[in-house]
Amino acid sequence: MAKERVTVCLPPCDPDVETWWDYWQIDGGGCEFLVVPGHEEDPRLIRGAETLSGEPRNVPPSLCDGGPRALLDLETPRARAAAEARRAFEAWQEFASAYPPGRAFGDFRARHFADPESYSPVQAVEDYRAQPVIAAFLDNPELEEVVGGDPVARLGDDVDALVRHAMDDVLPSNALLTLEGHWLDVANDARRRYFSDYLVGLPADAYAVRVLYHG
Template identity: 70%
Template structure:
């Protein structure tokens, strides 16, 4: 990774260095890439051999830590995320239609932050959870697993935005090292969109690799 691991002496003239790494290794750590069907055994694919503890990793053939961009299947997991978001949206709206509309937890927390003594955090939790539809959701763990614990916030936007956000969240991790050596922080909707656009524009032979590091 040198010189991009920042394991070097501090330079007073360099202002963009944010961290110095203690260690790093090739490891998707739950964020492995899907492999294009038919290329699972391609020798150009990259799979880290060990976990941080030194135990052998057993990465299934359908996944890898990296490889040429052409061998990485970005679209299948994106499509799966879109389908799941659509299913969750429809399931929540069908379920919630029998109850008064719920307010997202953020509304209650905003009141707490304005008046923490007059409206303590215990009341925030109680008022949110005792909304009829949220109470009813608590009795449906199967549905709650699909829609999440705060569906009033999750499904506040239209279906198109929900699906777009779900698709954009599949690939990004918290940082991106570009081919020209720039470290970019990936945060928020705009950051995730840039991450996806960048990967989609890469040459087919460009190597894309997940790296686990600690600074």
């Protein structure tokens, strides 16, 4: 059975919400919320004490599994993601400008799928890596650490779209349960954007809680 995390949005409520769930467990493990600095000890913050298997969790004061939206620092991780995306874009553009334009690996892979008998996946990888800009990029591990893999495909000409995409990737869990009781599986870019906008737009006193469920 699958284990996934849903972000549950609730109206103002008693902070002891963990007892409300049957086999649902409050556990943001890996996707906890940042706490607004100065509010780390606010009793309205929610931190699950145990994992589903009963092991203790040690959630640092700067993180929580949920609480009123006003106590959740949603902007800092989004700002960091935006800055990292912009830095990667600028680093790649500056580096790539010294070479002939490169093609994304997807182009070579598509050629293989179109003619698998004559164009092998090994040849597709070799041809991709033989491009001057990619060969130089692969020989520069420090740049690769900043930029990430397949930069031609990921770092196009639209830096604003790249930044917004990076920001939208930060807050979502596997699913969202809205204040209105609507369940939304977060399966594509449009839904991640909706998730982010919805969470940021919650009333200040509404709760958002990361819940690990087994279903």
